[in-house]
Amino acid sequence: MRLAIQHETTYRYESPVQYSIQQLRLTPSNASGQLVRQWHVEAPGKLDTSVDAYGNTLHTLVLTRPHCEIRLRVSGEVDTLPLHDGRLGELVGGVPLEHFTCATRLTEANDGIRALAGETGALDRPAGLIELADRIRDCVAYEKGATEVASTAADALNAGKGVCQDHAHLMIACCRVRGVPARYVSGYIDGGDAPQTASHAWVDVWLNAIGWVSIDVSSGEFASDRYCRIAQGRDYDAAAPVRGTRIGGREERLQVTVRVNADALQ
Structure with missing residues (x-):
C-alpha cells in the first residue's frame, strides 16, 4: 500500500x-x-x-x-507491506531489551494497573496481546479530549476514558508489570472514514519466540500496511512528534x- x-x-x-x-x-x-x-x-x-x-x-x-x-x-x-500478526522481528535502534521493561513517569504501575495486568493470560503469543488490548479498551473507553498530553497510564485507567496515547501507555505498563519488554510507537494511519485518527500511537511488544510484534490497542488489531511508523521509545516523551x-x-x-x-x- x-x-x-x-x-x-x-x-x-x-x-x-x-x-x-x-x-x-x-x-x-x-x-x-x-x-x-x-x-x-x-x-x-x-x-x-x-x-x-x-x-x-x-x-x-x-x-x-x-x-x-x-x-x-x-x-x-x-x-x-502487510505484517503477519504484526510481526516486525528485528531489534531496531540497538537499545537493550531490558530498557523497555523499566517504568517511566507515564507508564508507572499502580494497584489498578497491576490488577489489570494480572487479569490477562499468557503474553508469550500474539493472541495474548490482543486479549490484553481488548481488556484495556473495556476499562478505558476512547474519548477524544478526555486526557492531556501529560496524562499517565494510571490517570487514564482511573478516569475510564482516554485516547490512543493512553491505550498505548496502559499496554506498555501492563507488559512491564509482567516483565515483558514493550515500547511506544508514534506515526500515521490510514483511518478511512475517520480521518481525525490519522495521527496515531500504538505499541511494539517483544515476544522471545518471535521478536517485536506491533499492535494497535485502540482498535484491537495488529499494526499492518495501513500504518506508517515515525518514532519509537519507552513512552510518548521519547517518541513525541x-x-x-x-x-x-x-x-x-x-x-x-x-x-x-x-x-x-x-
Whole structure:
C-alpha cells in the first residue's frame, strides 16, 4: 500500500517568543514492511539532523529571533507491506531489551494497573496481546479530549476514558508489570472514514519466540500496511512528534492537521 501523508503543525503565541528550541521526530525510516519513497520537512529555520538512541531521525530547530508563530510542514510517500500478526522481528535502534521493561513517569504501575495486568493470560503469543488490548479498551473507553498530553497510564485507567496515547501507555505498563519488554510507537494511519485518527500511537511488544510484534490497542488489531511508523521509545516523551521549550510568548495556541491517503500498490 502507498500512503501519501501531509502533516502541518502551527504554534501561535500571544506575544513574541524571544528564543525557542524544538525537537522534531517527524521522519520515517526504512524498516520491516516500510519503504520511504520521498519525504520532506519544512521549518522556519535551519534543521540540524541526528539519530537518537532509539534509531529515530531527530531534527532540532533553534530560533533566536523574535517570532509569534512556528509552522512545521511534513509531506511524503511511504510504501507499506502487510505484517503477519504484526510481526516486525528485528531489534531496531540497538537499545537493550531490558530498557523497555523499566517504568517511566507515564507508564508507572499502580494497584489498578497491576490488577489489570494480572487479569490477562499468557503474553508469550500474539493472541495474548490482543486479549490484553481488548481488556484495556473495556476499562478505558476512547474519548477524544478526555486526557492531556501529560496524562499517565494510571490517570487514564482511573478516569475510564482516554485516547490512543493512553491505550498505548496502559499496554506498555501492563507488559512491564509482567516483565515483558514493550515500547511506544508514534506515526500515521490510514483511518478511512475517520480521518481525525490519522495521527496515531500504538505499541511494539517483544515476544522471545518471535521478536517485536506491533499492535494497535485502540482498535484491537495488529499494526499492518495501513500504518506508517515515525518514532519509537519507552513512552510518548521519547517518541513525541514535536517537543520543545521557549522563552516568552505567553499563551500558546496549537493547530494540527494530518491527512493520510492510501492507494493499493500496482
